[in-house]
Amino acid sequence: MAKALNWGIIGTGRIANKFAAALNVSADAKLTAVGSRKHATTEDFGQKFGVPCRHGSYEELIDNPEVEAVYIAIPHPFHAQWSLRCAAAGKHQICEKPLAMNHAEAMAMVEAAHRNNVYLSEGFAYRCTPMTTRLVQLIRDGAIGEVKRIISSYSFKLGPKPARRLVEPELGGGAILDVGCYPISMVRLLAGVAMGQKFADPVDLEGMARMGPTGVDFHATAILRFDGGIIAQVSTGLDANDGIQLEIFGDEGSLSINTPWHAQGSILLRRTGEEPEEIVIERGKTLFAYEIEEASRHLKHGQTPAMSWADSLGNMRTLDRWRNAVNFSYPCEKPNSGTWPIYRESLKPSSGHNMNYNHITGVRKKISRLVMGTDYCPGDAHAAVMFDDFFERGGNCFDTAEQYFNGEREKVLGRWMKNRNLREEIVILDKGGHTPHCWPEIIQANIPRSLERLQTDYIDIYMLHRDNPEVPVGEFIEVLNEQINAGHIHVLGASNWTKERVDQANAYAAQKGLIGFAAVSNNFSLARMVKPMWEGCLASSESDYRLWHLDKQMPLMSWSSQARGFFTDRSGPRKKQDRLMVKAWYSKDNFERKRRAVALAKEKGVLPINIALAYVLDQLFPTFALICPYTLEEMRTTMDGLDISLTKKEIQWLNLELEELQENV
Numbered sequence: 001m002a003k004a005l006n007w008g009i010i011g012t013g014r015i016a017n018k019f020a021a022a023l024n025v026s027a028d029a030k031l032t033a034v035g036s037r038k039h040a041t042t043e044d045f046g047q048k049f050g051v052p053c054r055h056g057s058y059e060e061l062i063d064n065p066e067v068e069a070v071y072i073a074i075p076h077p078f079h080a081q082w083s084l085r086c087a088a089a090g091k092h093q094i095c096e097k098p099l100a101m102n103h104a105e106a107m108a109m110v111e112a113a114h115r116n117n118v119y120l121s122e123g124f125a126y127r128c129t130p131m132t133t134r135l136v137q138l139i140r141d142g143a144i145g146e147v148k149r150i151i152s153s154y155s156f157k158l159g160p161k162p163a164r165r166l167v168e169p170e171l172g173g174g175a176i177l178d179v180g181c182y183p184i185s186m187v188r189l190l191a192g193v194a195m196g197q198k199f200a201d202p203v204d205l206e207g208m209a210r211m212g213p214t215g216v217d218f219h220a221t222a223i224l225r226f227d228g229g230i231i232a233q234v235s236t237g238l239d240a241n242d243g244i245q246l247e248i249f250g251d252e253g254s255l256s257i258n259t260p261w262h263a264q265g266s267i268l269l270r271r272t273g274e275e276p277e278e279i280v281i282e283r284g285k286t287l288f289a290y291e292i293e294e295a296s297r298h299l300k301h302g303q304t305p306a307m308s309w310a311d312s313l314g315n316m317r318t319l320d321r322w323r324n325a326v327n328f329s330y331p332c333e334k335p336n337s338g339t340w341p342i343y344r345e346s347l348k349p350s351s352g353h354n355m356n357y358n359h360i361t362g363v364r365k366k367i368s369r370l371v372m373g374t375d376y377c378p379g380d381a382h383a384a385v386m387f388d389d390f391f392e393r394g395g396n397c398f399d400t401a402e403q404y405f406n407g408e409r410e411k412v413l414g415r416w417m418k419n420r421n422l423r424e425e426i427v428i429l430d431k432g433g434h435t436p437h438c439w440p441e442i443i444q445a446n447i448p449r450s451l452e453r454l455q456t457d458y459i460d461i462y463m464l465h466r467d468n469p470e471v472p473v474g475e476f477i478e479v480l481n482e483q484i485n486a487g488h489i490h491v492l493g494a495s496n497w498t499k500e501r502v503d504q505a506n507a508y509a510a511q512k513g514l515i516g517f518a519a520v521s522n523n524f525s526l527a528r529m530v531k532p533m534w535e536g537c538l539a540s541s542e543s544d545y546r547l548w549h550l551d552k553q554m555p556l557m558s559w560s561s562q563a564r565g566f567f568t569d570r571s572g573p574r575k576k577q578d579r580l581m582v583k584a585w586y587s588k589d590n591f592e593r594k595r596r597a598v599a600l601a602k603e604k605g606v607l608p609i610n611i612a613l614a615y616v617l618d619q620l621f622p623t624f625a626l627i628c629p630y631t632l633e634e635m636r637t638t639m640d641g642l643d644i645s646l647t648k649k650e651i652q653w654l655n656l657e658l659e660e661l662q663e664n665v
Helices: 014-023 039-049 058-063 076-088 103-116 130-140 181-194 287-301 309-325 380-392 404-420 440-454 473-485 499-512 543-552 579-585 588-604 608-617 632-643 648-654 659-663
Strands: 005-010 029-035 053-055 069-072 092-096 120-123 147-155 204-211 217-225 231-237 244-250 253-257 265-271 277-281 370-373 397-401 427-432 459-464 489-495 517-521 556-558 623-627
Touching (some): 005 058, 005 287, 014 039, 014 287, 029 039, 053 058, 076 092, 103 120, 103 380, 120 287, 120 309, 130 181, 130 253, 130 265, 130 277, 181 244, 217 309, 380 632, 459 517, 473 489, 588 608, 588 648, 608 648
Parallel strands (some): 005 029, 005 069, 029 053, 069 092, 092 120, 370 623, 397 427, 427 459
Antiparallel strands (some): 147 244, 244 253
């Protein structure tokens, strides 16, 4: 990028005015366009700053081919929608803080920027200033010793006629999001630097808030604890003049900053037994000029932004935790609010997706080989973003169960399908009859409740979640066939059943002219399940089970198909934080399988988890892999496994079955 970058501004408010003034004195940027929903406002803004292109809508600005980068300066409930539109049009972006309404929206924005290879930076301009650079350097150099405590606040008192965006729930009003995002971002930065990292997320957070007359938080306080014992106290408010404060306390002194969010000011350094030292940061440029220069440096030289995507995502996640701690959510986060995807267009699979499909006898629809788990859903907003992405990638099969949070996950999936009007395009794998409720009469009574939670009149594949050896298999088959005859279930399956009990059940069904089990959902992965993750869990990874599936061509819908992250950096002989992973997967032979997966992944230019997924999908009997990515990044990296084909020899070598191939792969 040799020439000045052509910028457009979405919005014409106070912050947009400041950014426009900075653009007009920048050597690396040119203010080319402005867009607003009101033509008169756009004209006034354009005349004030000499903007040549004045658009009467945001769409017009984004469609302007001269605009290369966009500053999004509208209220945060609209950040995600227009950021996604900008990314799809190939526009670089600085988006005002907070990046989004919540972590889920922020994930969608970051993934869109990644997919379209555009710059996206959250508008914390203070992160780009010499003030922050100097503060970080002082902590990194040990000026106050080991950091123990941080206090950060940002509050002000609203005037008699406050801006609606500050106080209205529909516009994202409230102290935590609007100004509390500043001190949260600062303490995460400083705690991370103190621990030798770029930033850090708290391991614990406790919060309190005072709600205002409009139903949003007018004042809030949080206590955060970080690894290493650092404690931070954060406060924010819209109804008190307790102002701005930033103090960092170490075991050898302290730092105080009077204007932490500005480009100039001073840092007061106090060291035990020494005279205080005032470090003055002179005014060089305006706050937004530093931010614009950083964007230009990144686009010219690939320089890492002061606030990375991972940092912004961590900040939004922490703000979510703060709001959850005070039991405050916005209308757009309510269970029945998400009728449309974030970009406000109907949902459909993308034309270039790499999903592949298979069939199970009795299911009328094709079934995606990857099955989206619903066990991890922090809320409807998160679920909607994850489910939308999975569906756009060609996924149409979802796994849920009445056992998952007492049916709450069934409700989340049901609301999403109804909001998107997708029921007839979705394959539901639902499970019931979990211990201690694995009795025919209980299952029969619970299926109508599952249908109600799912907001549907049928379940595509219904599986018994556990077996109960005290019950003759025929009793299960009889009850489930009654549900099939009633139209409530289309296909039967068994999860965590032995092959012997499945054979007995299907033999009974054949003898009685009934429908038996058409699929099994046991664990199956490249890593051997050393011990059951939960009581009653069974695996089909051993050779006798694989031969059984091969002989009968029994479809296997494998849960924990990637061994819950064992083939990522989360596992290692010395990494014992995830106790469930240690219990289920840590063994000498599994670490050898991981070593081989890493070697083969390097040879193929993919990730080890992609090799682990391909191992499951490339068996000689029908397999489906149940996945439960927590983030869109995990979803993206998982999908690459669909493009890998393993040979029979590679599969055997990965599973330690052909030792002589170790030298040749």
